[in-house]
Amino acid sequence: MTTISTRPIETAAHDRLYRTLRQQIMHGELMPGQALTLRGLGKQFGVSMTPAREALRRLVAEGALMLSSSGRVTTPELSNERIEELAALRALIEPELASRALPRAHLALIDRLSAINTANAEAVAKQDAVAYIRTNLEFHRTLYLRAQAPAMLAVIETIWLQLGPTMRALYTKLRRNEPPRHHRMILAALRAGDEPGLRLAVRTDVTQGLRHLAG
Amino acid sequence: MTTISTRPIETAAHDRLYRTLRQQIMHGELMPGQALTLRGLGKQFGVSMTPAREALRRLVAEGALMLSSSGRVTTPELSNERIEELAALRALIEPELASRALPRAHLALIDRLSAINTANAEAVAKQDAVAYIRTNLEFHRTLYLRAQAPAMLAVIETIWLQLGPTMRALYTKLRRNEPPRHHRMILAALRAGDEPGLRLAVRTDVTQGLRHLAG
DNA sequence: CATGCGCCCATGTGATCACAAATCGCGCGC
DNA sequence: GCGCGCGATTTGTGATCACATGGGCGCATG
Numbered sequence: 001m002t003t004i005s006t007r008p009i010e011t012a013a014h015d016r017l018y019r020t021l022r023q024q025i026m027h028g029e030l031m032p033g034q035a036l037t038l039r040g041l042g043k044q045f046g047v048s049m050t051p052a053r054e055a056l057r058r059l060v061a062e063g064a065l066m067l068s069s070s071g072r073v074t075t076p077e078l079s080n081e082r083i084e085e086l087a088a089l090r091a092l093i094e095p096e097l098a099s100r101a102l103p104r105a106h107l108a109l110i111d112r113l114s115a116i117n118t119a120n121a122e123a124v125a126k127q128d129a130v131a132y133i134r135t136n137l138e139f140h141r142t143l144y145l146r147a148q149a150p151a152m153l154a155v156i157e158t159i160w161l162q163l164g165p166t167m168r169a170l171y172t173k174l175r176r177n178e179p180p181r182h183h184r185m186i187l188a189a190l191r192a193g194d195e196p197g198l199r200l201a202v203r204t205d206v207t208q209g210l211r212h213l214a215g
Numbered sequence: 216m217t218t219i220s221t222r223p224i225e226t227a228a229h230d231r232l233y234r235t236l237r238q239q240i241m242h243g244e245l246m247p248g249q250a251l252t253l254r255g256l257g258k259q260f261g262v263s264m265t266p267a268r269e270a271l272r273r274l275v276a277e278g279a280l281m282l283s284s285s286g287r288v289t290t291p292e293l294s295n296e297r298i299e300e301l302a303a304l305r306a307l308i309e310p311e312l313a314s315r316a317l318p319r320a321h322l323a324l325i326d327r328l329s330a331i332n333t334a335n336a337e338a339v340a341k342q343d344a345v346a347y348i349r350t351n352l353e354f355h356r357t358l359y360l361r362a363q364a365p366a367m368l369a370v371i372e373t374i375w376l377q378l379g380p381t382m383r384a385l386y387t388k389l390r391r392n393e394p395p396r397h398h399r400m401i402l403a404a405l406r407a408g409d410e411p412g413l414r415l416a417v418r419t420d421v422t423q424g425l426r427h428l429a430g
Numbered sequence: 431c432a433t434g435c436g437c438c439c440a441t442g443t444g445a446t447c448a449c450a451a452a453t454c455g456c457g458c459g460c
Numbered sequence: 461g462c463g464c465g466c467g468a469t470t471t472g473t474g475a476t477c478a479c480a481t482g483g484g485c486g487c488a489t490g
Contacts, residue, residue, distance in 0.1 A: 013474070037441065048475045053442085057269055061276035063369070070482060071442045085366040092307045151300040151377070154278070155370060162366070227443070252471065263445045268472085285452055286472045 014051035017041065018058055025064050025075065026161050028133045028168030032077040036065070064161040075165040083166065086159050087210035093156050094140065094206050095199040098186070100147035102198055105190045113142055113187060121179040129171040133164075139183060143190075163210075170209060180205055229266035232256065233273055240279050240290065241376050243348045243383030247292040251280070279376040290380040298381065301374050302425035308371050309355065309421050310414035313401070315362035317413055320405045328357060328402060336394040344386040348379075354398060358405075378425075385424060395420055 021041075024030050041052040056073050059065045066076040078086075116139045123131035137160055144153050182205030189198035226234075236256075239245050256267040271288050274280045281291040293301075331354045338346035352375055359368050397420030404413035 012472095039441070049442085050474050050476090053269070054272055054473095058272055058276045061273045063366075072482095073442095081363075082366055085364050088311065089308070089367060089370060092311060093304070096303065096307060148296075149300050151278075151297055152304060155304060155374070159370070229443085254471070264472085265444050265446095269443095287452090288472095 012051070013045075013047045014054040014058075017045050017047065017051055018055040020045075021055060021059060022062075022064065022161065025059070025164040026133075026137065026157075027130050028164050028171070029130055030075045030165055032075050032165040032169060034075045034165075036073045036075075059161075062158045062161055064158070064164065076162065078162070078166050083163070083210055086163055087207055089159050090156065090206040090210070091203050093152060093159075094144070095202045097144040097147045097149060097152055097156065098198050098202045099195055100149055100152075101143050101145075102190065102193065102195055104146045104148070105143070109142070109146060110187060110190050113139060113183075113190075116142060117179065117183050117187070120183070124179050129168055132171060133167050136180070143186070174209070180209075182208065227266070228260075228262045229269040229273075232260050232262065232266055233270040235260075236270060236274060237279065237376065240274070241348075241352065241372075241379040242345050243379050243386070244345055245290045245380055247290050247380040247384060249290045249380075251288045251290075274376075277373045277376055279373070279379065291377065293377070293381050298378070298425055301378055302422055304374050305371065305421040305425070306418050308367060308374075309359070310417045312359040312362045312364060312367055312371065313413050313417045314410055315364055315367075316358050316360075317405065317408065317410055319361045319363070320358070324357070324361060325402060325405055328354060328398075328405075331357060332394065332398050332402070335398070339394050344383055347386060348382050351395070358401070389424070395424075397423065 021036075036056060038049040038052045038056065041056070042049050045052070056065065060067045060073060063076075065073050067073055116135055120132065120135035120139060123135055141153070141157070144156065147153070182201050185201035186198065186205060189195075189201050236251075251271060253264040253267045253271065256271070257264050260267070271280065275282045275288060278291075280288050282288055331350055335347060335350035335354065338350055356368070356372070359371065362368070397416050400416035401413065401420060403409075404416050
């Protein structure tokens, strides 16, 4: 229909839509319970229903969105039980990823993690929920990328995705006013090469936030 | 096999296709590297490309199928590294699911698990790879259903799905001639209410098969 | 004023078509 | 005999359309 501009990278329409929505969901930019329609998204992104349908169904398959019995797609409103489960999964998988990253975590990586942590603190200072969530996840992902475990990383990212919409609610409910102190413990354990300490730091960092919401 | 109940619900075409393919993949009925085309599947199931595309993309999103850069869809040929990762994920998550199921595992459940195990032994005797894989997974799923943890169960099922096509290859390579002896250990631990023993039995049962292939 | 009923529009589903790109095979040339 | 290139066919992508359904809103009725 409207293929006019020269595109630097030829990315399929449904894929752009998917990536955009995925990021919005993971970063908590969409409120729980929000409805998404095929024609609405299509019009918004200048495409037809077909790519919109693909993007939505893909996100539904990953658990990022909920599909009602009539086919309506909304962001999920998680029950406390489900939040507890997802937190438990994070607590199981993320220490393993951190542990696998540890042997490959050199100074350059630790410096980058520190920088992300600084940006995270700035987001806290500015009360910017989206930036807080984004930098927080970026901290973890940057570390886990070193684990060279793409399948595990993919699993943990789909779990982050499922938690996305409630993360925002969690942030406002907790009225966070300090950056996660466990990030510093993670960095310390990385520097010291302390594998059990690293596992513990990651596990507590992951659990502490979610525990408040579920409890 | 276990679903006898009348299904008055009119299931959408793409969903039937999805379920059929998903089961075939998880049970190892499709060989690794096999290609699936939209028009081919559509003709095979008497539908157009649209439902076929949805089913395929959904399976791709779950990691059950691979999507080449040109959009071709095939069953994955897993690298040893990926198999090791998926095995590690099973070893992390499944003991947790078993542990959560333990308090609710009454005699009726243990009896049903025993029956499934018997069917599994018959599949071994008949050298029926698909039946072996199916009963093996049914053993685990029946146990984990008692954990009342749908999110965890969903995650572990997508991991089974990813391992599906290589399970078949694994089976023929190992020339299995006995049912998994760890299933008996799992049952014993369940009867004794031995939580550490159960975790260990599940972990070893899950790991032992995959370790041979990856190693 | 409350409640239930019915109609209309919004929305998902699936089919079909036009198009582009990739793939395969055949034939030509070396 | 072998390799390269070109063309036909296969295949994915996206748009559009017809259709069924479900939800929402207003109107009528008790």
